[in-house]
Amino acid sequence: MEHVKKKRRRAVVNQKDCVACGCCVKVCPLSAIQVIKGVAAQVDESKCVGCGKCAKECPASVIEIREVEV
Amino acid sequence: MKKHWYDYLWIVELTYLILGFFNILFAWIGLFFFFIPLIIAIARGTKGYCNRYCGRGQVFGLLGGRFGLSRKKDIPKWMKSKAFRYGFLIWFFIMFFQMLWNTYLVFAGTQDLRQVVTLLWTFKLPWNWAYHGTLFHPGVAQFAFGFYSVMLTSTVLGLVTMVLFKPRSWCVYCPMGTMTQLICKAKNGNKPSM
Numbered sequence: 001m002e003h004v005k006k007k008r009r010r011a012v013v014n015q016k017d018c019v020a021c022g023c024c025v026k027v028c029p030l031s032a033i034q035v036i037k038g039v040a041a042q043v044d045e046s047k048c049v050g051c052g053k054c055a056k057e058c059p060a061s062v063i064e065i066r067e068v069e070v
Numbered sequence: 071m072k073k074h075w076y077d078y079l080w081i082v083e084l085t086y087l088i089l090g091f092f093n094i095l096f097a098w099i100g101l102f103f104f105f106i107p108l109i110i111a112i113a114r115g116t117k118g119y120c121n122r123y124c125g126r127g128q129v130f131g132l133l134g135g136r137f138g139l140s141r142k143k144d145i146p147k148w149m150k151s152k153a154f155r156y157g158f159l160i161w162f163f164i165m166f167f168q169m170l171w172n173t174y175l176v177f178a179g180t181q182d183l184r185q186v187v188t189l190l191w192t193f194k195l196p197w198n199w200a201y202h203g204t205l206f207h208p209g210v211a212q213f214a215f216g217f218y219s220v221m222l223t224s225t226v227l228g229l230v231t232m233v234l235f236k237p238r239s240w241c242v243y244c245p246m247g248t249m250t251q252l253i254c255k256a257k258n259g260n261k262p263s264m
Contacts, residue, residue: 015262019155019241019247019248020121020251020254021117021120021121021238021247022121022122023127029071035117035262037257037262038115038118038250038251038254039251039254039258039261039262040262041262042262056142057236058236059145059236059241060145060150060241061150062150
């Protein structure tokens with residue numbers, strides 16, 4: 001059977017500019033984003049559904065919602 | 071989402087500002103807001119304070135979010151640049167040491183106690199109702215006036231950027247946040263990994 005590629009939405013963090021404040025963590029309904037070791041936020045791609053709440057909340061606006069093929 | 075006890079720390083922040091309005095010596099309590107984030111960053115290598123316990127961030131989050139006092143626009147690029155963040159941290163440090171120097175001068179007896187709160191490092195607000203002399207040396211009160219000035223200045227700046235940009239815009243250039251992130255980077259390396 002042929003594998004059909006689906007498009008999914010995912011949050012992507014620009015870690016270079018992330019201030020690791022953790023605002024995104026508080027609003028994520030699926031606990032799919034975490035601040036790692038006080039350096040930057042990181043998205044768990046297996047959990048993220050790309051709802052965009054973190055991107056809206058991020059005070060530095062360093063989170064983007066992108067379409068990715070899975 | 072489930073609320074935790076630390077989601078109510080905004081009450082502590084507001085209480086702190088109100089107490090300092092009536093009695094300046096309460097400003098000393100603010101040292102906790104300085105040392106706890108540093109201790110967490112040094113001991114655990116995380117920004118646990120910003121992420122969970124920062125009452126100031128919660129105040130901005132509530133006022134800008136729930137109370138709708140924010141335009142919720144993107145912060146300008148330059149404000150999130152490393153140059154501005156580090157520059158602001160250095161500026162804060164210089165102002166902080168100047169405040170410590172003034173405290174020293176009062177302790178040394180070469181300068182009289184000034185019962186003013188300096189807002190935005192410029193505007194001297196009379197604050198004489200909040201101090202009536204105590205058992206302590208006037209230098210203790212001078213530190214309190216200086217420290218309260220730092221706290222009030224950062225609150226005002228945070229409120230302005232809350233209204234103009236996103237509720238917690240202060241978090242982007244907060245000197246404590248910048249400093250704890252630098253400590254975490256020094257401890258854990260620049261790249262986050264699970």
